[in-house]
Amino acid sequence: MDNxxxxxxxxxxxxxxxxxxxxxxxxxxEAYISRIKELNEKLNCFxxxxxxxxxxxxxxxxxxxxxGSDITPLTGIPISLKDIFTTKGVRTTCASKMLGNFIPPYxxxxxxxxxxxxxxILGKLNMDEFAMGSSTENSAFGVTKNPWDTLRVPGGSxxxxxxxxxxxxxxxxxxxxxGGSIRQPASLCGVVGLKPTxxxxxxxxxxxxxxxxxQAGPFTKTVEDAALMLNAIAGxxxxxxxxxxxxxxxFTEKLENGVKGLRIGVPKEYFIEGLNxxxxxxxxxxxxxxxxxxxxxxxxxxxxxxxxxxVYYLIATxxxxxxxxxFDGIRxxxxxxxxxxxxxxxxxxxxxxFGAEVKRRIMLxxxxxxxxxxxxxxxxxxxxxxxxxRDFEEAFKKCDVIATPTSPSTAFKIxxxxxxxxxMYLSDIFTISTNLGGNPGISIPCKxxxxxxxxxxxxxxxxxxxxxxLQAANAYEKHxxxxxxxxxx
Amino acid sequence: xxxxxxxxxxxHAQLLTNSKLFCSCRVxxxxxxxxxxxxxxxxxxxxxxxxxRRAVEYAVKMALATDCTVNEKxxxxxxxxxxxxLPKGYQVSQFDLPVAEHxxxxxxxxxPRKDETEIKxxxxxxxxxxxxxxxxxxxxxxxxxxxxxxxxxxxxxxLIEIVSEPDMRNPEEASAYLKTIRDILLYLGICDGNMQxxxxxxxxxxxxxxxxxxxxxxxxxxxxxxxxKFIRDALNxxxxxxxxxxxxxxxxxxxxxxxxxxxxxxxxxxxxxEAHDYRYHPEPDLLPLIVPNELIEKARGEMPExxxxxxxxxxxxYKLPIYDAGVLTGSKEMAKYFEESLTASCKLSGIPEEExxxxxxxTSNWVMGELxxxxxxxxxxxxxxxxTPKSLAELINMVxxxxxxxxxxxxxxxxxxxxxxxAEEIVKxxxxxxxxxxxxxxxxxxxxxxxxxxxxxxxKAGKTKLMGFFVGEVMKATKGQxxxxxASKLIKDKLG
Numbered sequence: 001m002d003n004x005x006x007x008x009x010x011x012x013x014x015x016x017x018x019x020x021x022x023x024x025x026x027x028x029x030e031a032y033i034s035r036i037k038e039l040n041e042k043l044n045c046f047x048x049x050x051x052x053x054x055x056x057x058x059x060x061x062x063x064x065x066x067x068g069s070d071i072t073p074l075t076g077i078p079i080s081l082k083d084i085f086t087t088k089g090v091r092t093t094c095a096s097k098m099l100g101n102f103i104p105p106y107x108x109x110x111x112x113x114x115x116x117x118x119x120x121i122l123g124k125l126n127m128d129e130f131a132m133g134s135s136t137e138n139s140a141f142g143v144t145k146n147p148w149d150t151l152r153v154p155g156g157s158x159x160x161x162x163x164x165x166x167x168x169x170x171x172x173x174x175x176x177x178x179g180g181s182i183r184q185p186a187s188l189c190g191v192v193g194l195k196p197t198x199x200x201x202x203x204x205x206x207x208x209x210x211x212x213x214x215q216a217g218p219f220t221k222t223v224e225d226a227a228l229m230l231n232a233i234a235g236x237x238x239x240x241x242x243x244x245x246x247x248x249x250x251f252t253e254k255l256e257n258g259v260k261g262l263r264i265g266v267p268k269e270y271f272i273e274g275l276n277x278x279x280x281x282x283x284x285x286x287x288x289x290x291x292x293x294x295x296x297x298x299x300x301x302x303x304x305x306x307x308x309x310x311v312y313y314l315i316a317t318x319x320x321x322x323x324x325x326x327f328d329g330i331r332x333x334x335x336x337x338x339x340x341x342x343x344x345x346x347x348x349x350x351x352x353x354f355g356a357e358v359k360r361r362i363m364l365x366x367x368x369x370x371x372x373x374x375x376x377x378x379x380x381x382x383x384x385x386x387x388x389x390r391d392f393e394e395a396f397k398k399c400d401v402i403a404t405p406t407s408p409s410t411a412f413k414i415x416x417x418x419x420x421x422x423x424m425y426l427s428d429i430f431t432i433s434t435n436l437g438g439n440p441g442i443s444i445p446c447k448x449x450x451x452x453x454x455x456x457x458x459x460x461x462x463x464x465x466x467x468x469x470l471q472a473a474n475a476y477e478k479h480x481x482x483x484x485x486x487x488x489x
Numbered sequence: 490x491x492x493x494x495x496x497x498x499x500x501h502a503q504l505l506t507n508s509k510l511f512c513s514c515r516v517x518x519x520x521x522x523x524x525x526x527x528x529x530x531x532x533x534x535x536x537x538x539x540x541x542r543r544a545v546e547y548a549v550k551m552a553l554a555t556d557c558t559v560n561e562k563x564x565x566x567x568x569x570x571x572x573x574x575l576p577k578g579y580q581v582s583q584f585d586l587p588v589a590e591h592x593x594x595x596x597x598x599x600x601p602r603k604d605e606t607e608i609k610x611x612x613x614x615x616x617x618x619x620x621x622x623x624x625x626x627x628x629x630x631x632x633x634x635x636x637x638x639x640x641x642x643x644x645x646x647x648l649i650e651i652v653s654e655p656d657m658r659n660p661e662e663a664s665a666y667l668k669t670i671r672d673i674l675l676y677l678g679i680c681d682g683n684m685q686x687x688x689x690x691x692x693x694x695x696x697x698x699x700x701x702x703x704x705x706x707x708x709x710x711x712x713x714x715x716x717x718k719f720i721r722d723a724l725n726x727x728x729x730x731x732x733x734x735x736x737x738x739x740x741x742x743x744x745x746x747x748x749x750x751x752x753x754x755x756x757x758x759x760x761x762x763e764a765h766d767y768r769y770h771p772e773p774d775l776l777p778l779i780v781p782n783e784l785i786e787k788a789r790g791e792m793p794e795x796x797x798x799x800x801x802x803x804x805x806x807y808k809l810p811i812y813d814a815g816v817l818t819g820s821k822e823m824a825k826y827f828e829e830s831l832t833a834s835c836k837l838s839g840i841p842e843e844e845x846x847x848x849x850x851x852t853s854n855w856v857m858g859e860l861x862x863x864x865x866x867x868x869x870x871x872x873x874x875x876x877t878p879k880s881l882a883e884l885i886n887m888v889x890x891x892x893x894x895x896x897x898x899x900x901x902x903x904x905x906x907x908x909x910x911x912a913e914e915i916v917k918x919x920x921x922x923x924x925x926x927x928x929x930x931x932x933x934x935x936x937x938x939x940x941x942x943x944x945x946x947x948x949k950a951g952k953t954k955l956m957g958f959f960v961g962e963v964m965k966a967t968k969g970q971x972x973x974x975x976a977s978k979l980i981k982d983k984l985g
Contacts, residue, residue, distance in 0.1 A: 085535075102534070108535060241775050318770060325569060326534070328571060331531060332533065346571055
């Protein structure tokens, strides 16, 4: 199959070709697998490729299409999953040595939903270990390369998921976003990345980093595809108490409604010093395009934005320190037992199993929860989080969608920030607040920079209003003239 | 110096829910290790908890039974520590916002046999819900003595922790408190109260202070006491240890101590410095627990009569002595048995309502006396008793109607206990009907009097106590079938 077909392939288009029997899912799957074999060595975005299972699923999808029964827009579409989603019978590593050989006996709810929709899962994607990072450099399976410049990072933590779509190694993929881990790599790799409202998508079977912030979402080439993916994974799950008990709408329904009459909020706190000039100009230009299409641009304020990064790194690390306690070498995962007793077993297993960034965050989180520090750190952070949430509620009284840059800069060089965690943490400065507020957010490509790197526009929606968010994003995509952008490989 | 002891208790009660607190695994004691588990209670990556509604209902019932205020909103928190029996590395519990708080129960102190009792009110600080941990089994064989095994069947089982105020002043009060709490749980049917299997566990906080002093002394926490006796032993030991330490001019160290059952001593487990920092924080995987008013009202509607209420009713309605009322309401099953038997016997003999108390005492004597003795002898619980309440009533009525003597009745009960026969069948079969016929008895008495001429002489000389001897001889001669009342009247007449 023609590589060009894959490079421009969307769920929407492929689905048409599959139903008209122009192509088969097996052919499509084989084409992707061969492209993965050709390019993965260079990009290192897959940790595990499940070729055999994929072909079995593709055959089943072809049969479903032939029988004409129970066909969804994802039936026969090859996708892949961040290696944070448990997959029954398939190794799920979270890019950690700790889970290097972990084969879960259960599927995550989203894995199951995608399988039931008839999607073909090609494999598991690289990420920052336990989703902790903004560059996919913190993986026990090596760095994932940005396909626009392989000397640069793809962003993170869902770097593999962004690259799989950007490099056309999957039609779509799934990632998770705790502080920007979908939107930031989407921005750096030139694809669409959607973080739904917290609770919109089940977290069951998604290995937890920070439970109150984690949310699964899709990477796609178009906004419409993102809506199709969200349709497949959204909804209440009795196994996740925090999933919202409300039937999700059809997210494609209002895609074409345009932005006429929509109010686009521009928060002044997001256009700050340290924001790359070219990024700022591109985002302002993007906002102008929305205005030209009939949107009303209003200035809004999110006054507690400056505290977001601090609040995030207190809450996320606190939850992580507790979430990662289960990796103790007792029941599953890596065990390093020198026969020196229980305490040493814990210490040695966790020392060998976790990478430096994971250890750093466990220590930070343990500290902020410790007696004597709890009130000043975790508790204070929780209070400020409420203020940040309120900022959004206030801002959304004046507007329907907020527009900002996704990332303060384009993709940075591998190693550039690796030794400076604080600088690295600032990569998420524009995305973190959304997680703290629980709001949905999307990153859409809005320009290719002068040095050939993608720049992303972030749109933030009201809580539970992905519909309007996708409507605005789709209108921008249609009128920006950017289209599907693909790197030369 | 005189010291006053201050004791507060923390009771962990395993709830009798079918499934665990946060997953659908069965709750079952004694299964093959690690067979009652799933990815959720095993703490596998990515799994999430979902609260068991029944467990909430049970916790609310206990709250209502102890006059606690049920909090409309309570919060689950994570208690973080590492141990192999704790798969997630944290226990989901409740910390600053428990499901219920500010309650109390009344305990009975003193000796009810002597009718010397008093009521003391003990405050309940809080009731919170939490999940249980698993169990470690340390290798016992020669080749695996260094190995510890982990059994996670119990992991995730629903518990409530009932925390008392430090209102108890001696081990007897502590014991009475525990018994009362246990009785309430059993009456509610929400815990089996089994201390050996660990479904009812207790930790004690204990300190002493000079009599008259207001502020509390330094406390120690006692663990590993799995019977009422061990609890009393441990508390007594610890009180003396506190006194010895303080009298010796030293200070009590705040620490957790384990009771060594074999040696009967308490031993330091970990001191304050080694105390865990549990880093409690709200459990982000669960929403705050909302207990709607309807749930509370539903639970209230389902509340059974509780032990104290029942006991008071037995005293009011049946005029039973406090001791009888206490014993008969000692378990829900015992009380039920008694009341069923009483109702049946009143119905059989057509006893009017105002004479019910008299029949109640007779029934009480049988239930607390012969029946309980037989149950004990056979190591049976009242719920396993073959003699139905109705059969016992029939037996009691045969005595009331002078069909059989009380002595024969005891033997008949023994027979009923080991066979499926009714009292009537046994009496008929064995010809045990009481002899009240004066003609028949007269002949027997004449023979006895003539055989014991010297005793007759002594009786006539004023030693009237010998009447007992004569009646005894009559009973012997008739194998207990003689009606002792009729016999003694006849003897009196003859010796008149």
